[in-house]
Amino acid sequence: MAVLDLFLILCYLLAMVGIGVYFSRKNKSSEQFTTASGSIPGWALGLSFYATFLSAITFLGDPGKSFGANWNPFVFSLSIPLAAIVATKWFVPFYRESGEISAYTHLEKRFGNWARTYAMVCFIMTQLARMGTIFYGIALTLNALTGIDMRLIILVAGLCIILYTVLGGMEAVIWTEVIQAVLKTLGAGMILYLITLQTPLSAIIKRAVQEDKFSLGTFDFNFQTSSFWVILGYGFFINLTNFGIDQNYIQRYHTAKNPRDAAKSIWLCVLYYVPVSFLFFFIGTALYSFYAENPALILELKQQVSIEKNIPLDALQASDYGDRVLPYFMKTQIPTGFLGLLIAALLSAGMSTMSSGMNSSATVFLKDIYLRYIDPEADAKKQFRLLLIATTCMGGLGIVFGISMIGVKSLLDVWWKLSGIFAGGMLGIFLLGFLAKKVRNFEAKIAAIIGLLLIALMSFKDNLPEALQIPLDSKMTVVVGTVSIVGIGVLIQKLRTK
Template sequence: MKGLPIFDLVIIVIYLIGMILVGIYFSRNNKNSDQFTKASGLIPGWAIGLSIYATFLSSNTFLGVPGKAFGSNWNAFVFSLSMPLAAWVASKYFVPFYRSTGEISAYTHLEHRFGAWARTYAVVCFLLTQLARMGSIFFGIALSLQALTGYSMQMIMVVMGVCIIIYTVLGGIEAVIWTEVVQAVVKTFGALLILYLIITNMPGGVSKVIEIGKSADKFSLGSFSPDFISSSFWVVLLYGFFINLNNFGMDQNYVQRYHTASSSKAASRSIWLCVWLYVPASLMFFVIGSALYAYYEVNPDLIASIKHQVAVERLPLNASVTEITDLEKTLQPADYGDKIMPHFMVTKIPAGLVGLIVSAILSAAMSTISSGMNSSATVFTVDIYKRYFKPDITEKQNLSLLHIATVGFGLLGMGAGIAMIGVKSILDVWWELSGIFAAGMLGLFLLGIASRQTKNHEAFIATMIGIVVIIWMTFSAHLPAQYEFLRNPLHKNMIIVIGTLSIFLVGVLLTKLKNRNLKSADGNMPV
């Protein structure tokens, strides 16, 4: 079993205790639900921006992006390039809209537009998205810490989850935001430190990384041909725009932060601060992945232990040595990309610095999970419990329910992470699940905002058609060979694009047909 030096363990313990103390500090302010969910609208815009940046810079970025760059190229970086356009739309239209409604939930207005079903559908999609997000992040952090400590992934998730639950329940959204401000600095510094250590351990330095990267086409952004079947530049750009539009425009994680700002202008500025920080930061993680690829190309003997670990994990416990060896020979960089960063940390980062790096990875995970727990609890309380079970809930009961729901979603997130153990790529899993769950609610939301004449009937039919499209695109790949002609021909990242457009365009079309029929009927009426 790999054990961390005492000094590194002390650093990690101090960090975890520090996060809990932050929750205890802010608990003195959490006397009502408004403070727990909105922080009474007193958070400065720059802190909200750093908080949103920290939420984006999760362990999926910290571990998944370098693993993706190691196994393929910089194609996934196009996701980050789509952020400015989505941020412009959100800051110009969505932020003023939410601030004007005053509703803490991002989904309350859907009931005003289309009825209770629309609100409930969006809430279910959001909660499923959050469970997928929290699960992938729990899994990512456990994957890294298992390599460093030797402890089981399940145990790591439980210990980390308990710490996050404590400070999130005690401190509310204020504790979430201010801990994320600290975590944004910690994780950025940690990434810079990792990149420095890779380059200093690399014979030939930066020039050798560039040389190997160019020869292996590691810096490619993907094909620029109009190809929507593979992960081309355009597929990732479209996926990124729609996902980021969903993030900035109707994800409760972000919408709730807009209400903590003192003004709409401060809330809009927080979005742009996140973008200007995240785009170069995400580029740095792709550079880390390419640098790791070059490092292990120069030191190919170090890959053997990683391949062996992956082969053992994929085969049954009673697999023979021959079976393990045969599988090792077939493994490609994409098969073990997520294990590269933890392996480098175990073997090359000096004692004393490992604790700092682990704290950075922990902060990358904790910021997004705590945010997801708080927003999920808020949505559950406002949009489900108060809406359907107890509309006249008292303030004391409301705050207690928020606490209980926060704990509940934290436990569900841990369960989702445990269920993901063994997946091939953290980033791929998160992108696929988020695209599936977000497509429906984004399409419905855009229909409600852009098509003011669309009513309940047209929206319901459009959503049902959109759900059928999403289900088909998601599961048709598993159809038997004789039904191959019914399979989805597009790349899986196009699910959110086609699903969103299906709901929006069908809703607009049905509205136009209804209006045309009404005009025709009015024209035939006797005067």
């Protein structure tokens, strides 16, 4: 890489740490660290939510999928407005009125500490899976561009994120995400502009139409494959989890100045994310057309993947190297200066999600573990100190998970599978408590046990005898888990009251 590119990347990293240092002057209490003392305007919070959605998984995974297959995963983005309707009408008012920073206190009040503990553990595992996936995505790209060992990249990037998150707390997290949101959006536009300089837009669209690259999947009501309806259902329930019981989001509802700004921020997120998600999928399609017209330019990457995966070159499919196409294009086709800016955009795509994940996980540790089970009488000074330690530890675990994920085939597939496993039980128990007011602890426990059994059967069905396999696509895990827990809980309650 050119010195100019390295200089731009270094400036970006220093700027993020500088924001943490700036807000460290105010970051002196647990309230400031976790909720920025309720001082964030709605427009900034909306950009913060948008930056969390637009992670490195989107930056690399979406173009990788549309390059290797089609636009079927874009249906996930189309489901977000549906979840936003539910969130702004019911979830935001519920959490703002409760005054509880933890998303899981409500579950203990409804069903007991088992429900709170289960949801909390699922949330932390989801954050570790998310951080690991994003760390790997960043490392994959920078390794392709610089040749630096992926473990070292994950370690350095992780330490920078930990530093500014610990220094500045939630206020630093949100304002860095505002900057990162702008940078990521500009980066996506820049990439597409550079592709269309070499391949006309008309040629991209023509080839994509001819090869059905814009397909959103079959519209048949087929739930055994990745159909339009499977992805729509998966996306709706995952985004209900995001807006309804993910500490990442719930905590930031309390950073808004008022409930109206909190609800407004969700719709701003939708307004920003859906069209930019469209842009990233189109980038993958544009890259497919570009390399189809210039096959010699991608031969080096295909040869490399062929050797690494032990697949004959003539048997290699586009899906085998989809996640690596955008980094390869950046390495070989982006001019000096632009490359540094694009790498900064990619880093921002990872940093935004991980910094908020570290902060919210530390909050969960304090509120749901330490103050609940260890020292309920801890003073303000001790609570603040514990938040700093927990944030650092969570960042360290994220680094370990990132290193462990090196070598996975598809970022998006791995993330979707893991999030489906953890989300189904969380959302099901929350909705059961939120919607079914007459259901009590006993019914909820039975429903949760049966729901979790179904989630386990679907998650590991490839390792089970055919007789035990549920004939549904694995993305239906979150749908089946959620619906079964709510439905069984209500059914048992009605049977007991007869």
